[in-house]
Amino acid sequence: DGRRTPHTYCTLVGMPPRTTAPIIAVAFFASFIAVISYYSASAHNNMGTAIARGMPSASLRPIFRGARLNSLCTSRPTAVFADGVAVDGDRIKLHLRILDEEGSEISTTKVGEAQPLIFTAGQNAMMPGIDNNIVGMKVGDTKTVDVEPKDAFGEVDEERFVKIPSDKLPEGTEIGAVLRLGPQGFPVRLTELVDGEATLDMNHPLAGKNLKFELELIDATEAPPALKELELETLTEGDGETFPKAGDVVSVHYSGRLIENGLQFDSSLERGPFEFIIGAGQVIQGWDEGVMKMCKGQKAILRIPSEMGYGQVGAGGVIPPGSDLEFTVELLDIKARE
Numbered sequence: 628d629g630r631r632t633p634h635t636y637c638t639l640v641g642m643p644p645r646t647t648a649p650i651i652a653v654a655f656f657a658s659f660i661a662v663i664s665y666y667s668a669s670a671h672n673n674m675g676t677a678i679a680r681g682m683p684s685a686s687l688r689p690i691f692r693g694a695r696l697n698s699l700c701t702s703r704p705t706a707v708f709a710d711g712v713a714v715d716g717d718r719i720k721l722h723l724r725i726l727d728e729e730g731s732e733i734s735t736t737k738v739g740e741a742q743p744l745i746f747t748a749g750q751n752a753m754m755p756g757i758d759n760n761i762v763g764m765k766v767g768d769t770k771t772v773d774v775e776p777k778d779a780f781g782e783v784d785e786e787r788f789v790k791i792p793s794d795k796l797p798e799g800t801e802i803g804a805v806l807r808l809g810p811q812g813f814p815v816r817l818t819e820l821v822d823g824e825a826t827l828d829m830n831h832p833l834a835g836k837n838l839k840f841e842l843e844l845i846d847a848t849e850a851p852p853a854l855k856e857l858e859l860e861t862l863t864e865g866d867g868e869t870f871p872k873a874g875d876v877v878s879v880h881y882s883g884r885l886i887e888n889g890l891q892f893d894s895s896l897e898r899g900p901f902e903f904i905i906g907a908g909q910v911i912q913g914w915d916e917g918v919m920k921m922c923k924g925q926k927a928i929l930r931i932p933s934e935m936g937y938g939q940v941g942a943g944g945v946i947p948p949g950s951d952l953e954f955t956v957e958l959l960d961i962k963a964r965e
Contacts, residue, residue, distance in 0.1 A: 886950070
């Protein structure tokens with residue numbers, strides 16, 4: 628739709644365009660081939676850490692349509708336990724290095740302006756190789772552990788080899804090429820080209836591998852109280868009559884913040900209004916339900932519990948796993964879908 632996006636993608640022939648909006652629901656596996664581009668060598672080197680955030684063992688990281696990735700805002704410490712030992716339920720800040728069996732580095736969070744991983748211990752926000760080994764560590768400690776595939780990126784799953792028409796691939800793609808799937812950049816590898824049909828390996832590139840994880844505990848703080856339900860606080864009254872219904876196209880301005888620390892991770896104010904079809908799963912659940920309660924012209928604060936947002940997965944480097952969210956939303960217009 629012409630809005631700015633931090634990446635450039637090759638859109639597959641015959642596929643519908645993707646929105647570049649930042650507040651997006653998980654796109655289901657069936658629609659995975661809508662956008663693919665080449666996955667650069669430099670991105671591939673750091674891929675392991677990016678996928679590690681919020682990915683439970685042996686599962687694909689969900690694909691977010693058009694997620695806009697700004698720099699992650701670090702969390703503000705709350706009450707730190709006197710002994711500084713991490714326990715289940717703590718909000719963890721952790722640096723991670725992923726190494727092969729020989730100890731050579733595959734990826735790390737200690738690169739450029741990358742931030743530590745932030746998650747709540749014991750909530751299955753991270754793979755077991757991280758979650759199970761962080762408990763009991765002291766702030767400032769570093770340790771290296773051997774991790775089997777089942778506790779890391781899972782075993783190779785034959786069901787994750789997917790066939791698509793070869794004319795959906797970027798021109799000139801050769802066997803062995805690593806492609807980037809969707810705006811989140813999930814890596815897939817082309818393994819076969821036969822009779823106009825291409826086979827893509829959707830397994831994580833580190834699936835089936837024994838690895839070493841080097842864990843450095845930066846902080847362990849008491850997690851803030853979790854939001855229990857969706858909250859709507861009106862800032863400016865609307866017309867009181869015109870409410871959106873499922874299937875309508877709504878236009879909004881918004882800004883989003885982490886409730887944990889109040890820091891803003893995105894805003895539409897510089898890009899222009901964001902449009903979406905309400906009630907169609909194009910946005911996170913908290914938006915679908917919250918905006919449905921607003922009337923035209925209304926401006927409100929939506930406070931969204933994690934399970935109605937991005938859950939224990941989080942969103943790229945922007946929204947840590949388990950984060951409650953707060954959005955200031957202004958409902959500008961409502962149009963019946965044609």
